[in-house]
Amino acid sequence: MKRDGMMHLNLFVMGNGHHEAAWRLHESAPDHVTGIDYYKRLAHIAERGKLDSLFLADAYGLPPTIQYKVLMSLEPFTLLSALAMCTERIGLIGTASTTYNEPFHVARKFASLDFISGGRAGWNIVTSTSDVTAANFADERLPAHSERYERAGEFLEVVQRLWDSWEDDALLADQTEGVYADTERIHQLNYKGRFFAVRGPLNLPRPPQGHPLLVQAGASDSGKAFAAGSAEVVYTAQNTMEDGRRFYADLHARAAACGRSSWEMKVLPGFCAVIGDTEAEAVEKENSLHELIQPEFGLSRLSNVFKTDMSVFDLDEPLPFDKLPKQEEINGHRGRHQLFMDMARREGLTVRQLMMRTASSRGHYAMAGTPVQIADEMERWFMNRAADGFNLMPPYLPGSLEEFVDKVVPELQNRGLFRTEYEGFTLRDHYGLKRPPCRNWRHSHEQAVRQQ
């Protein structure tokens, strides 16, 4: 079962924690989530634990269920840039949707964050999953799933070309000769595609990492194809180690078919752990969180996954599979739909039970246990190639992150599974990924910016 290298750990920052009732715990400060001090504290704990990165999800709309949960957030670029100033090493991954942005802006903002943080920026590439977002951009509904992925492909292509529009040595700053930049080494893209027409070049030099790290979480077939072709870190929700292994093997095989080596892509399943000094204590903690759940919210959450009003069904009857839409009919978060279906089928869950089972981490793997039990489970996934590391989803924050860093991280370190010190400085360093070379422009001098 020997594996080279160590596991990677990413902190998924969300509200007062991933358990939907976390904000109701006495120790939570649910009105602090709009201030920077709270995130600063989380970042400091994560960096003390030598985590590879922290990550902010994002969407561009307010779900109507804001009554029940912290469903709004500071904007990722402003928040991550602020965090860059009070951290030294940890990677900073932000979400930007290719469906409701322009590639020029996204390329520039990530480049800028990469400069400000000294090479610690990463982009979680998403295509948006909700009509609540669409309605803020003149769309009644999201564009079709396939169209969103087609646009995502073009978007990424343009962004990468923008990052490469300055060769690495184009900034001369030659004061004596009066040459600030070598315009022979700065190039237009003259990109014209189905969705975008972008002339370039970017108005920033090539970022410290060359390309900020590319992260993605596609779960559908097109999503996995996208990840296999381009993503360097892949987030995924897997409910059992066996499912995780299957996903891992599938994705790595697809990546190999794209000509990529296995070290070029790290798969990180979500991992939600309630930690106790004894198993009984952990279970008790989990139960006290579950007691704070509001069924109206759980039900609306399921309704959203299944795109069906779930309140018409009996909560204590088994999930009515034949009354729910098939995956192909979902134009939203397809992966989540499948995960919930599988879970309910495998465990024979009622609607209410499915609601509870997914309250901690929305379908990602969740467990309650001692630090040793948790490290055992992580080791098992890692050694069996169900994971190259984990997307940590602490049920409540900062409490269960602190426990993880103080109790589970040392256990993983003792087993030689996790770093005891940062070795490199950039986000790519942490994930063992190379700085991509600038695409060769040498033979296309006719595109040099001077000829504009």
Added chain:
Amino acid sequence: MKRDGMMHLNLFVMGNGHHEAAWRLHESAPDHVTGIDYYKRLAHIAERGKLDSLFLADAYGLPPTIQYKVLMSLEPFTLLSALAMCTERIGLIGTASTTYNEPFHVARKFASLDFISGGRAGWNIVTSTSDVTAANFADERLPAHSERYERAGEFLEVVQRLWDSWEDDALLADQTEGVYADTERIHQLNYKGRFFAVRGPLNLPRPPQGHPLLVQAGASDSGKAFAAGSAEVVYTAQNTMEDGRRFYADLHARAAACGRSSWEMKVLPGFCAVIGDTEAEAVEKENSLHELIQPEFGLSRLSNVFKTDMSVFDLDEPLPFDKLPKQEEINGHRGRHQLFMDMARREGLTVRQLMMRTASSRGHYAMAGTPVQIADEMERWFMNRAADGFNLMPPYLPGSLEEFVDKVVPELQNRGLFRTEYEGFTLRDHYGLKRPPCRNWRHSHEQAVRQQ
């Protein structure tokens, strides 16, 4: 000549300074402009000088003249958010164009910056002035001037409604009752206009300042109309105190016609000062900067203002007025066009002389003198109602900012013209502007988010 209150000072941060050859000075570090430490240093000096705010201009493209000057920059939101973390009081004003952005994103980013900075965010509203920007967003050319301003009006309307979509007390965070936010006090906009359709609400509560500060620099008729109706701080380029007075009177009259009080809008002309302990020393400094100028760049700068290839004219002949387009024919920076025309006519300048006269500050008022002479000139503009304060454009950075803060600011303070300590905490406090009340939604309960 008595005036109530004090003047306001804003630092216009740009590359290595506003003089186009500043980057070539030995003391400049032109390769540091992509790193955060440089801006941190500028912000610290400005805050030591008790300045009201610092400001970042922005455009979304790289001018082909990058060979001659620092014409690229970090992205304003990421840069300002980083600066929020290492400053305490100074306001942070960023530029965002209404022509190439979406109101939802702009509303959210400024709200987020306002939260992170504790109420120090300001928005310089621009409509973009260059086809270089247009080409990165699938446009051959900028939309027509009138269309850009029409879109700007709608854009601002949507952004303000988004900032008001949560009433001030909508975030309850009631842990016991399990009510995170009061959805009766969070409202949809259901905005449908010519350019935008935005349902809302914003996915952030109302920002600390209610609305981040609104800044604008319109110079055309529609630009001034926009400023008079909405801007709280107005940047402007004025070459003489008399022109400044005329602009000031015009704009304040227009604002009054919109029903606004005079304290609600502060007019800040650009001010570029080369400072010496003697006048001779100041002039010598200015000359040594001028000697580093590259004529090719100056010429391309003029060509851009006049939208005409200036290299076909004799550099040492008077500006060929009849061969240049009229203001109405310019779809770009109309104010700059007029300023340059006026300057050349008034002073009888040749093409070369106009190039030199505008090298320090692109047409904004520029002088070289002692701290007393500079304070005299500022006092004169202020007392004669040509200015409510100034947009400081140090010719080289950080050097001439440091000199200003150490030598001119104390002189202004001694004269009772500038604060000796910050009194408030928010950007609105510094400019003596009120926090706008949330537009009254009380009578439109049918729009509450719950009814979605």
